[in-house]
Amino acid sequence: MCVACCIIDDHEKGETRMTGDNTILEVKNLTKHFPIYRGFLRRIVGNVQALNDVSFSVAKNETLGIVGESGCGKTTLIRVMMRAYEPTSGEMLFNQNGEMINIYSLNKRELKELRRHMQIIFQDPLSSLNPRKTVLEIIGEPLLIHGVARGQELKSRVSELLDMVGLSVKHLERYPNAFSGGQRQRIAIARALALQPQIVLCDEPVSALDVSIQAQIVNLLQDLQKELGLTYLFISHDLSVVEHISNRVAVMYLGSFVELAPSAELYRNPKHPYTEALLSATPIIDPDARRKRIILPGELPDPSNPPSGCKFHTRCNYAEEVCRTTVPAWEEVSPGHWTSCHLAKTLSLRGVLK
Amino acid sequence: MLSYIVKRVLGMIPAILIISFITFVVIQLPPGDFVTSVQAQVAASGGGMDAATVEALRARYGLDQPMIVQYWRWIRGFPKGDFGFSLEWNAPVWDVIAERMGWTLLLSGLALVFMWVVSIPIGIYSARNQYSLGDNLFSFLGFLGLSIPDFMLALIWLVFGTLVLGIPAYGLFSPEMVDAPWSMAKFLDLLKHLWAPVVIMGVIGTAELIRIMRGSMLEVLNQQYITTARAKGLPERTVINKYAVRMAINPLISVLGMQVPKMISSSIIVGLVLSIPTIGPVFLRSLISQDMYLAGSILLFTSVLLLISNLLADLALAWVDPRIRYE
Amino acid sequence: MMSGMKHYKETADYINKMYNRQSQLDESLADQMRESEKIADATSQWRLMWRKFKRNRIAVVGGIVVLLFYLVALFGDFIAPYTLEQRMTRYSYLPPQRVYFFAGGRFQPHVYALETGRDPITLQRTYVPNPDKRIPIRFFVEGAPYKLFGLIPARRHLFGVEEGIISLFGTDGQGRDMFSRIIKGSQISLTIGLVGVALSLLIGAVLGVASGYYGGWVDNVVQRLIEIVRSFPPIPLWMALTAALPQHWSPLLIYFTITVILSLIGWTWLARQLRGKVLALREEDFIMAARLAGASDRWIIFKHLIPATFSHIIVISTLSMPSMILAESSLSFLGLGLRPPLTSWGVLLQQAQNTQVLLLYPWLMLPGVFVALSILAFNFMGDGLRDAADPYTV
Numbered sequence A: 001m002c003v004a005c006c007i008i009d010d011h012e013k014g015e016t017r018m019t020g021d022n023t024i025l026e027v028k029n030l031t032k033h034f035p036i037y038r039g040f041l042r043r044i045v046g047n048v049q050a051l052n053d054v055s056f057s058v059a060k061n062e063t064l065g066i067v068g069e070s071g072c073g074k075t076t077l078i079r080v081m082m083r084a085y086e087p088t089s090g091e092m093l094f095n096q097n098g099e100m101i102n103i104y105s106l107n108k109r110e111l112k113e114l115r116r117h118m119q120i121i122f123q124d125p126l127s128s129l130n131p132r133k134t135v136l137e138i139i140g141e142p143l144l145i146h147g148v149a150r151g152q153e154l155k156s157r158v159s160e161l162l163d164m165v166g167l168s169v170k171h172l173e174r175y176p177n178a179f180s181g182g183q184r185q186r187i188a189i190a191r192a193l194a195l196q197p198q199i200v201l202c203d204e205p206v207s208a209l210d211v212s213i214q215a216q217i218v219n220l221l222q223d224l225q226k227e228l229g230l231t232y233l234f235i236s237h238d239l240s241v242v243e244h245i246s247n248r249v250a251v252m253y254l255g256s257f258v259e260l261a262p263s264a265e266l267y268r269n270p271k272h273p274y275t276e277a278l279l280s281a282t283p284i285i286d287p288d289a290r291r292k293r294i295i296l297p298g299e300l301p302d303p304s305n306p307p308s309g310c311k312f313h314t315r316c317n318y319a320e321e322v323c324r325t326t327v328p329a330w331e332e333v334s335p336g337h338w339t340s341c342h343l344a345k346t347l348s349l350r351g352v353l354k
Numbered sequence B: 001m002l003s004y005i006v007k008r009v010l011g012m013i014p015a016i017l018i019i020s021f022i023t024f025v026v027i028q029l030p031p032g033d034f035v036t037s038v039q040a041q042v043a044a045s046g047g048g049m050d051a052a053t054v055e056a057l058r059a060r061y062g063l064d065q066p067m068i069v070q071y072w073r074w075i076r077g078f079p080k081g082d083f084g085f086s087l088e089w090n091a092p093v094w095d096v097i098a099e100r101m102g103w104t105l106l107l108s109g110l111a112l113v114f115m116w117v118v119s120i121p122i123g124i125y126s127a128r129n130q131y132s133l134g135d136n137l138f139s140f141l142g143f144l145g146l147s148i149p150d151f152m153l154a155l156i157w158l159v160f161g162t163l164v165l166g167i168p169a170y171g172l173f174s175p176e177m178v179d180a181p182w183s184m185a186k187f188l189d190l191l192k193h194l195w196a197p198v199v200i201m202g203v204i205g206t207a208e209l210i211r212i213m214r215g216s217m218l219e220v221l222n223q224q225y226i227t228t229a230r231a232k233g234l235p236e237r238t239v240i241n242k243y244a245v246r247m248a249i250n251p252l253i254s255v256l257g258m259q260v261p262k263m264i265s266s267s268i269i270v271g272l273v274l275s276i277p278t279i280g281p282v283f284l285r286s287l288i289s290q291d292m293y294l295a296g297s298i299l300l301f302t303s304v305l306l307l308i309s310n311l312l313a314d315l316a317l318a319w320v321d322p323r324i325r326y327e
Numbered sequence C: 001m002m003s004g005m006k007h008y009k010e011t012a013d014y015i016n017k018m019y020n021r022q023s024q025l026d027e028s029l030a031d032q033m034r035e036s037e038k039i040a041d042a043t044s045q046w047r048l049m050w051r052k053f054k055r056n057r058i059a060v061v062g063g064i065v066v067l068l069f070y071l072v073a074l075f076g077d078f079i080a081p082y083t084l085e086q087r088m089t090r091y092s093y094l095p096p097q098r099v100y101f102f103a104g105g106r107f108q109p110h111v112y113a114l115e116t117g118r119d120p121i122t123l124q125r126t127y128v129p130n131p132d133k134r135i136p137i138r139f140f141v142e143g144a145p146y147k148l149f150g151l152i153p154a155r156r157h158l159f160g161v162e163e164g165i166i167s168l169f170g171t172d173g174q175g176r177d178m179f180s181r182i183i184k185g186s187q188i189s190l191t192i193g194l195v196g197v198a199l200s201l202l203i204g205a206v207l208g209v210a211s212g213y214y215g216g217w218v219d220n221v222v223q224r225l226i227e228i229v230r231s232f233p234p235i236p237l238w239m240a241l242t243a244a245l246p247q248h249w250s251p252l253l254i255y256f257t258i259t260v261i262l263s264l265i266g267w268t269w270l271a272r273q274l275r276g277k278v279l280a281l282r283e284e285d286f287i288m289a290a291r292l293a294g295a296s297d298r299w300i301i302f303k304h305l306i307p308a309t310f311s312h313i314i315v316i317s318t319l320s321m322p323s324m325i326l327a328e329s330s331l332s333f334l335g336l337g338l339r340p341p342l343t344s345w346g347v348l349l350q351q352a353q354n355t356q357v358l359l360l361y362p363w364l365m366l367p368g369v370f371v372a373l374s375i376l377a378f379n380f381m382g383d384g385l386r387d388a389a390d391p392y393t394v
């Protein structure tokens, strides 16, 4: 509870905070469209609007959770933030020693340097570890690339990292196929931490794992955060996992943020109908209230042809005429609580914790 | 569908232009030209040609022109069905090769039919009796067929047919029939000579097709709708013939385009070994004597044949498999 | 609000506890699983591949035959009783001789001496073995001088006879021993495939990997190039290209040009295969992970892509050997490929091109048997390798 309050307090300090020391990164109007080619001449016939005008900032040492259905653009967001994809427009500022630098203006060498501070954990530990490399080679790779350590020193560094994620030195020479899913994800975490990054972007790090193993990994990430003072961007399509680890949570729909609030606030007092629907479907143990699951009508629209006005209007139970024509603004409805819904102030939506 | 065909056919025109240009460059590669090779022949038989004659010959055949001009002279006749003049045969290229193209196509076509007729039943059998003695035997034979070069098979047949069976295993007709007018007897004589080269040409492809058919059949048989069809109580024959085989045959059609160039290659070699008037013997001779329009046209025709067969295979595939859209 | 918050905390704690309990269970489960997977521990890809390959009996046989062929080719000059051009004019068109292993119950390999005569009608030479006159086969005999590996001068041959002739596969019209010539021919037939595959590999791997990895216009150009090459049927194109080789070129130059011509078409298949493989690999997260760790293209290509495609490269190379051997022998057989003094199996087969000669002396066909045998062996071996190559489905 306390952490959440701190964040709210931060927000109350107002806009100046944004450039202060406490912000590690800031994303402004980030947009990514994938062109669709067709035919012999590979003409562009349209765009998959995977990411649309997304803005947020992340404070040092916090965990920002991002939830949304599969295909809503979560992975794209992370990859654009890592500059694995170039954005269509928008910028991302990263706090390097108190100076906010736009990562999209960096050259190759500067970018390589930046990547020491920003690392990523992938969803599928099967695909993210090269099956032909030993654990030593996998975790040691970033260290080698950046010329941090080699030979015996590399070995001892990797051993430390293994120890940190709960594996042991005897695993050094093994190949990924000798490990269980949870252990593989530990290896992936060790690799992400090898360069001592400040922020780790976690792209559904537990979604591919057994429910039982998910908790271990989440706990491990939390322990590491405390120990190393890490900042996380934690993505999931599962609200209950995000709730467990995040200080603030953002909800994504069809490439855009629709709501962003401190976790407790978001779960208790959602302001966007989509959040409400997601919450109603989340299996959180709630002995008091008999919740009714909200079934969203219709299908997820095609991201290459998103609906006009509020993108959610085709499935929203509260939609009115204005929703079809006008794009709702991204507004702060209460301190630290942002949403984009025309009816945010008037609707009274059900959260999960009352 | 029709517009798709038209589009594909129109798309072949630039392809043919590119291919014909490369063909021309390749055919022009050897140092010297037809006149040089004539000179060499004359010299070999003890004669000689003076420089003026040589130049006159060159000028007459247009061999003294720059390559691009010669190329243009060659292709400008294409729309009229004029593929240039064979210097060695002293006749239009088309007249020299028309009949041989016919035999080549006939042999290749029959070989394709043979491959399909043999490989489909064997493929079905092998898939339905996976790892049985018969399956293993066929797959071993398949390997064997895949590994024996076609010229070797032709040589073996030549020796075996002649020495052991005592039949002339080469040519298309028996010597006394070659010049005879067409009759039932001549036709039967042709059939007697035709089957062996057809089989020889088809062996390698048959081995490949059996493999593909077996694999695809196995895949189809494991699919849900086959189980469903069986569960509905349909007779096994119907399940296999009506559902499984129809689906399983698609990969066979999609490799049809790849089989054709192999057939052409094979018809050249088998034609050479078994003295069958395919384009093979003429092509070889035209290459050696640098009869460039003849050699070039044959190389071009084989490539165009490949283009056409790819198109036909695509159309056939689209026809049997409605999931494929015309884009 | 506070009570709600408290409730929320409790719920969270509860979930946490459940999680932890579950996680302990899970850890022990994982341990058990690891126990059972012990065999897989610390096993590199190559060992897994080898283990799987060994189980495929017929592939192993294929591999052994391939090995044997290359060993014979390597020591060919020693194994062959005669040299390539040694003519025994008294024995032209001698049919293969029969070898007898026992004499008077004792192991004593020998052949019969031959009485030569001439058929009064066809005027062909006739050879009648004389059972009373045995010529013993001697091992490590002195014979025609040669250079082992093309370097070391030597005179000893594995076996031979001191008088008469030993000709296991018969002789040709000039009395040259086919057995010796086939062995010598293997040196060229088997290496031209290797060199051709190596060249195709070089072109195909570079273009295929680049095409798959960089995509975009690089891919477009490479794909169009492949389409153009593929729009010619191979044999006619090869024929046209080899026919262009000038008569006066040195044998070595001809040899290498032929390999270049063979790989001119061979690389396309390889490039397609590798491109597909790289396209699949490129989507793997571990490639992205390396990139995001700051790896350069070079690092990714050499540390990840090439090692990952290595087993496939080996399989693809093995499987393209047959077509190389086949193409070379077909072309040489037609008289368009290698020319004497270069002697490959295909060149040897040229004599069989004349129908009348072949029907009289069918053993001239024997080099073709070795073409088929080597192709068969490579096919079996390649098939086994292909099955073994994917111990992990990446």
Ligand SMILES: Nc1ncnc2c1ncn2[C@@H]1O[C@H](COP(=O)(O)OP(=O)(O)O)[C@@H](O)[C@H]1O
Binding pocket: A034, A048, A049, A050, A068, A069, A070, A071, A072, A073, A074, A075, A076, A077, A303
């Ligand atoms: N490289 C790409 N090219 C084209 N479209 C893409 C690409 N990556 C993602 N997309 C599209 O962008 C949308 C968002 O995808 P993604 O970010 O992977 O969603 P999520 O991670 O939330 O499941 C999807 O519609 C997806 O098809």
Ligand code: SF4
Binding pocket: A272, A273, A274, A310, A311, A312, A313, A314, A316, A317, A318, A319, A320, A323, A328, A340, A341, A342, A343, A344
């Ligand atoms: S703006 Fe309208 S359609 Fe969109 S979420 Fe709010 S109420 Fe629903």
Ligand SMILES: [Mg+2]
Binding pocket: A071, A074, A075, A076, A204
């Ligand atoms: Mg994703």
